[in-house]
Amino acid sequence: MIPEGRLLVAGGHSSQTGARPENQDFVGIYTASELERMRRGMIAVVADGVGGGIGGDHRGGRIAAELAVREAIDGFYCQPDTIGVAAAVQRVMAPFNRWLCAMGRSDTMAHAATTFTACVLKGRKGHVLHVGDSRAWHFRDGRLTLLTEDHTRSHPDQRHILYRALGIEERLRLDHHEIALAEHDRILLTSDGVHGTLSARRIEKLLGARNSAEADAMAIVDAALAGGSQDNASAVVLDVVSLPGVGHDSVAGDIDKLPILPPPETGGSVDGFKLDRLLSDGRYTRLFRAVDSVSGQVVVVKFPKPALLSEGGAKLAFMREILVGSRISSPFVGGAIPVPQDRQSQLYGVQPYYEGQTLEQRLGSQVSLEEGLAIAVRLTRAVAALHKLDIIHRDIKPDNVILTQDGGLKLVDLGVARLPRIDEFAENEIPGTPSYLAPEMFTGNRGDQQTDMFALGVTLWRLFAGRYPYGEIEPFTRPRFRKPDMPSVHRTQLPAWLDAVLMRSVSIEPEERYGDAIELLRALEGGAAVARVKQNFVPLIERNPARFWQMVSLMLLAALIAALAMR
CATH class of the missing domain: 3.30.200.20 (Phosphorylase Kinase; domain 1)
Structure with a gap:
């Protein structure tokens, strides 16, 4: 089983001399250790050397290509991971380019230069750094896309002449192309001995064979040579096997x-x-x-x-x-x-798009106890799923709950959620609906699991009791929280255990609420069997003050009548 949350890439390459007397292409793949891939990514490079030396010896081009690839790979991993990929490659290759320009003026490596096409895969992105006429391609869902532009003259008779490459200009100008990666993507790097002979349609078909990266790289080079290529032919294939999770x-x-x-x-x-x-x-x-x-x-x-x-x-x-x-x-x-x-x-x-209605719309008419419990359980499960990942919703309310037509539920609107290690909003920009804000949020708390539990509790009050426990709170006001009436005062058919659950859910003090969403979920699913175990006796004066004083008045009236009768 492939481990989740990691960048895994399978790489393969092939480089053949072909009709030339020697191979001036050079390719390299460095898959890197897991830690290096996480911090800096992995790199692959294709370079095609040009130029020569004394007596028509063209080994200078080969030396330029090989040194360029080795310098790119060795130098890239020496750069700090605090700078971007493009800046890191530029920082490595700019001094090499100046050295190669100087060497190109010597007899040993007269006019030596090389194309340079590198691909760095880091996180969920691919970065192509390029100069010359080697190419980088992106293959996804059966379609091949060219990522680079050849730096050659436009006249048909001069398309073999480079105007930009390593060793040609003193100032290095690397093209940078960035792509979002997906699993099963293929990245292809080729020298002009391949794409100068094979059409994009033919390359697309060869990549579509979906053999191993090594086998398909060899197949592409073999096809180019069989098709009459008169140049060295090189190809690198990178298969994206798995990607890390989406990151900040x-x-x-x-x-x-x-x-x-x-x-x-x-x-x-x-x-x-x-x-x-x-x-x-x-x-x-x-x-x-x-x-x-x-x-x-x-x-x-x-x-x-x-x-x-x-x-x-x-x-x-x-x-x-x-x-x-x-x-x-x-x-x-x-x-x-x-x-x-x-x-x-x-x-x-x-x-x-979820077809259905919001919970706020559903509350336009009374919700049965059975339906209400089903909604409450699903909504609590949604909150538990967020809290498991240390995500605080911070705006739980009926408007942000969609009841789908198939009986499901979706908690939405996560734009104000609080995530670990993610920048916070400015203080005056943290949205939230005042009637659902926990008391501690009015004194500086910016949202935690307990404030979510309070907002969930207010939502459940509206679901079962049809009202806010502390009344509807106007924006820009600082409410005074007093212990609310029991929910059954407003809806008499609520069972005592649900009364206790709802009262605990909106406790003024955070430590008196449920410890987490799972504890509340157990209470909702277990009903009286669970809730009664943990609820303390609540006197009638607190559960139903009006009924308590009615009974006291009746008792006093009875006592008064008895006293008058005795006289």
């Missing part, structure tokens, strides 16, 4: 590049998403039901409102939803749909 750095980097534009209107189209119906127009975001013209899938597209949310706050919110949606696997928590980086032109988020 990669998502934050992608989102940071996206502009925040005013939200569109119904009927518009953004990046192929046709917005056919407005679902919600809230304070900070606007949501549309949309059809993805690429996949045909019905989705929800959420746009920020830049006038009401800072750029930093908006990007943090959307980053959180992508991270949570990619990390969590629960039938009760809404997911996220990643959009390819080269497709997305502005900041928005895409989520699955």
